[in-house]
Amino acid sequence: MSFTSLGLSTALLEALVNQNFTVPTPIQQTAIPAILNKKDVLGIAKTGSGKTAGYVLPILMNLQETAGVKNRHANVLVLVPTRELAEQVKDVFKTFSKALTVPIKTLAVYGGVSINPQMMALQGVNVLVATPGRLLELVESNAVHLSTIETLVLDEADKMLNLGFKEEVNRIISLLPKKRQNILFSATLSDDLQHIHQILLHDPVVIKIEVEEDSLDLINQIAYIVTDEKKGPFLRHLINHHEMKQVLVFASSVHQVDAIVNKLRKNNIDAKAVHSKKSQGARTEALSHFKSGKLRVLVATDLMARGIDINFLPFVINYELPRSPKDYIHRIGRTGRADTPGEAISMVSPNELPHFEVIQKKMGKKVKTTYPV
The missing domain is CATH 3.40.50.300 (P-loop containing nucleotide triphosphate hydrolases)
Known part of the structure; x- marks a missing residue:
C-alpha cells in the first residue's frame, strides 16, 4: 500500500x-x-x-x-x-x-x-x-x-x-x-x-498493532551483574572501552541522573542530564546536541524517554532497571531502529536479578547475563 x-x-x-x-x-x-x-x-x-x-x-x-x-x-x-x-x-x-x-x-x-x-x-x-x-x-x-x-x-x-x-x-x-x-x-x-x-x-x-515477536531482534542485549557501588566506574569503562560516541543512559531518579552526569564530567566524559527538574531551555538544548551528535552521553529518566527518537542511536545503557518491563522495552527500543543494529547494555545489581528475570519473561527473550571481566 x-x-x-x-x-x-x-x-x-x-x-x-x-x-x-x-x-x-x-x-x-x-x-x-x-x-x-x-x-x-x-x-x-x-x-x-x-x-x-x-x-x-x-x-x-x-x-x-x-x-x-x-x-x-x-x-x-x-x-x-x-x-x-x-x-x-x-x-x-x-x-x-x-x-x-x-x-x-x-x-x-x-x-x-x-x-x-x-x-x-x-x-x-x-x-x-x-x-x-x-x-x-x-x-x-x-x-x-x-x-x-x-x-x-x-x-x-x-x-x-x-x-x-x-x-x-x-x-x-x-x-x-x-x-x-x-x-x-x-x-x-x-x-x-x-x-x-x-x-x-x-x-x-x-x-x-501487535508488537511483533522479532521486533527486538536488531538489538543485541547483554546484562552485567554489578554491585551498586561499582556501577559508576563500570559505566565509564564501558563508554571508553567501546569508544562510544553517542550513548543514552537511563536511571530511575532525578538525583541519580545528576550524580551520574557529575561523575562522568569529572572523568572528562561529555555528558548532560535530561529530567523534569531541568528548565525547558536546558532540556531542549541537551536533546538537540545529543541528536546532532555534538553530545557524547545523555542521561535521562523514563519520563524524558518519550521525546528521544533517533534513527541511528548505537548504544543504550540501563544504569538501573526500570520498575516496569514495558519501560525496559521502551528504553532499549531507542536503539535498533531503521534496520540498523544497536547495543542495549544493562547493569544489574545482585538484588535486581529476580526483577530482571520478570522483565525477560515479559519480553519473551533471554538476555545473556555475565560478570564484568
Whole structure:
C-alpha cells in the first residue's frame, strides 16, 4: 500500500516524499482514512509506530476545509503528557503544514516556562498542543476557550494517566463541546484508559498493532551483574572501552541522573542530564546536541524517554532497571531502529536479578547475563 491510496492531497503527498516517507505504517494505513472521514479512533501501538503522522496528516487535510474561516480560538486540541512530546508533535504539524496553500498555525503550550508569551501567541491558533496542567492554567486565565474544539487527540494517553493527569484530563473533557471527533492513541490499554475510552469514543475505529515477536531482534542485549557501588566506574569503562560516541543512559531518579552526569564530567566524559527538574531551555538544548551528535552521553529518566527518537542511536545503557518491563522495552527500543543494529547494555545489581528475570519473561527473550571481566 502507498500513501497515494489513503486520500491525502497532492501537496501532502509531495511533503511526504520530501520527508522520505515512502510506505505508510500499519497504523497509518487505517488511521488516516478513518480520521479523514471524521470517525473516532482508538489506536493501540507502541512508540515509533508512526502514529503522530497518522493523525497529523488527516487533521491538516480536514482543517483545510475551514481554514479560510477566521476563528479566534483553536479547532484542534492535542493533549500530551510531556513538554518534549508537545514540541515533537508541534514540529510534525509545522513540517507538513508548510506544504499547504492555506496556512495552519500550531502552538505548543506546557509548564516550566513563562505563561505570558504563550498567552500572547494564542491568537489565531488552529492546532493547540498542550500538557493538561498548563492548558487548565490558560483556561483559568481566560486566555483559552475550548468551545470551538472540533477534534480532540489524546496522544500517549497511557503515559498521561500513569503520570496522574486523570483528574485534569476529565476536567478538560468537561469543557469541550459534546459534538466533536475524538482520537486516542496509547501504547497499552489499561483499566484507566478503558474508562476514558468509554467516556470519550463513539463507535470508534479500533486499530491495534501487535508488537511483533522479532521486533527486538536488531538489538543485541547483554546484562552485567554489578554491585551498586561499582556501577559508576563500570559505566565509564564501558563508554571508553567501546569508544562510544553517542550513548543514552537511563536511571530511575532525578538525583541519580545528576550524580551520574557529575561523575562522568569529572572523568572528562561529555555528558548532560535530561529530567523534569531541568528548565525547558536546558532540556531542549541537551536533546538537540545529543541528536546532532555534538553530545557524547545523555542521561535521562523514563519520563524524558518519550521525546528521544533517533534513527541511528548505537548504544543504550540501563544504569538501573526500570520498575516496569514495558519501560525496559521502551528504553532499549531507542536503539535498533531503521534496520540498523544497536547495543542495549544493562547493569544489574545482585538484588535486581529476580526483577530482571520478570522483565525477560515479559519480553519473551533471554538476555545473556555475565560478570564484568
